[in-house]
Amino acid sequence: MKNGLMFIKLANPCSGEGALYLFNMCLQQLFEIKVFKEKHHSWFINQSVQSGGLLHFATPMDPLFLLLHYLIKAGKEGKFQPLDQVVVDDAFPNCILLLKLPELEKLLWHVTEEKEIDKKKYYKYSKEKTLKWLEKKVNQTIAALKTNKVNVGARVQSTAVFSGDQVSSDKEEDYIRYAHGLISEYIPKELSDALSKYLKLPEPSPSLPNPPSKKIKLSDEPVEAKEDYTKFNTKDLKTGKKNSKMTAAQKALAKVDKSGMKSIDAFFGAKNKKKIGKI
Amino acid sequence: MEGRDGATVEKHRVHLRPATLRDAAPATLHLLPCEISVNRPAPVERFFTPAIRRGPDGLEVSFRGRRLRGEDVMVPSGLVGYVMTMEEKGEVLMGKQEALERDSDCFMEATASFNRFTLWGLEAIPGSDAKMRGALTWPSLAAAIHSQVPED
Numbered sequence: 001m002k003n004g005l006m007f008i009k010l011a012n013p014c015s016g017e018g019a020l021y022l023f024n025m026c027l028q029q030l031f032e033i034k035v036f037k038e039k040h041h042s043w044f045i046n047q048s049v050q051s052g053g054l055l056h057f058a059t060p061m062d063p064l065f066l067l068l069h070y071l072i073k074a075g076k077e078g079k080f081q082p083l084d085q086v087v088v089d090d091a092f093p094n095c096i097l098l099l100k101l102p103e104l105e106k107l108l109w110h111v112t113e114e115k116e117i118d119k120k121k122y123y124k125y126s127k128e129k130t131l132k133w134l135e136k137k138v139n140q141t142i143a144a145l146k147t148n149k150v151n152v153g154a155r156v157q158s159t160a161v162f163s164g165d166q167v168s169s170d171k172e173e174d175y176i177r178y179a180h181g182l183i184s185e186y187i188p189k190e191l192s193d194a195l196s197k198y199l200k201l202p203e204p205s206p207s208l209p210n211p212p213s214k215k216i217k218l219s220d221e222p223v224e225a226k227e228d229y230t231k232f233n234t235k236d237l238k239t240g241k242k243n244s245k246m247t248a249a250q251k252a253l254a255k256v257d258k259s260g261m262k263s264i265d266a267f268f269g270a271k272n273k274k275k276i277g278k279i
Numbered sequence: 280m281e282g283r284d285g286a287t288v289e290k291h292r293v294h295l296r297p298a299t300l301r302d303a304a305p306a307t308l309h310l311l312p313c314e315i316s317v318n319r320p321a322p323v324e325r326f327f328t329p330a331i332r333r334g335p336d337g338l339e340v341s342f343r344g345r346r347l348r349g350e351d352v353m354v355p356s357g358l359v360g361y362v363m364t365m366e367e368k369g370e371v372l373m374g375k376q377e378a379l380e381r382d383s384d385c386f387m388e389a390t391a392s393f394n395r396f397t398l399w400g401l402e403a404i405p406g407s408d409a410k411m412r413g414a415l416t417w418p419s420l421a422a423a424i425h426s427q428v429p430e431d
Contacts, residue, residue: 005295036414044309049321059421094291136428144423148416
């Protein structure tokens with residue numbers, strides 16, 4: 001099976017922990033796997049039931065984010081090195097597959113200085129070039145946020161305040177901040193902070209919630225859902241009212257749904273705990 | 280590259296049988312707004328499917344006596360939905376010893392495909408701010424984040 005598709009574990013470039021990726025050996029393409037996971041969901045698949053209600057997404061991944069993880073590490077030594085000495089990982093030996101990707105040199109050009117000695121290429125991480133590259137990533141992400149009409153306003157990110165008017169006047173700064181948040185899921189914290197300064201993003205004021213982060217996500221479980229669900233039961237049994245405009249259950253659901261609107265990544269659960277699930 | 284460490288590298292890989300992606304038969308999927316904590320066959324066709332009613336605005340059904348409302352959701356364009364399962368190792372056919380040796384070869388296969396599923400909500404159709412709907416916009420955002428940037 002040298003010429004097929006396979007799931008491999010590689011170091012997540014943001015956290016350094018293992019994450020699942022799909023590698024296409026024929027086309028030499030890399031995909032990341034993200035999981036949609038929300039409490040209280042299950043699937044009916046044909047004539048069977050599958051608990052959890054997970055939905056996995058395989059989307060194309062820029063391998064440069066993964067290479068960057070190793071380049072930054074090697075860059076701390078401050079010298080030019082051949083790539084096969086940079087991309088080395090005992091914990092995730094499959095990282096050598098990254099070296100087989102096509103047009104690697106073209107990719108590396110964005111984030112490294114290079115030297116050629118005796119027809120062998122040597123690379124060194126360049127923070128300046130990387131920040132320029134990341135700025136372009138932020139800009140093309142902003143364009144996609146606008147085309148997809150993603151609501152990026154700070155209002156949406158607030159779970160505490162939930163007033164009636166949702167008329168959002170999304171400012172350019174909100175877009176930059178949101179896009180920065182998305183890109184930050186693929187780079188180490190240190191670089192994310194540097195990028196924030198590079199983009200001249202002001203420090204978030206204390207009244208605003210923190211930018212999307214892993215920590216928020218973990219505490220993001222809709223804890224109220226269960227209670228309200230049972231509340232609805234009793235109410236429904238007593239009154240038998242079925243067509244009221246907004247039942248307790250609906251309200252609970254509305255609350256649950258909206259509290260998750262932090263960043264795209266908050267739409268997915270935490271890290272893949274199960275190695276491979278169904279779907 | 281797979282010299283002496285070939286076996287250890289292999290252990291971290293789960294192969295997907297490409298032929299199963301081509302042959303996967305279409306499946307009917309429903310995403311329910313409740314947790315059913317088992318994985319097993321269920322007579323969906325007998326109890327659930329015949330109870331689905333098409334109302335003026337969306338679908339209606341009841342499950343365990345509760346009213347659900349839903350609508351069909353398309354898989355984002357350019358994507359295909361697959362139901363995948365881990366292949367059984369076939370310990371019956373192989374001897375125990377052999378099974379241990381072959382432990383490193385993991386295979387997955389697509390058992391079904393889909394290009395839509397029915398998204399159900401309790402009492403109301405999950406609105407535009409439902410998490411699942413957000414998740415379905417992810418592929419288009421991911422494309423922007425991960426596509427190559429133009430050179431200067």
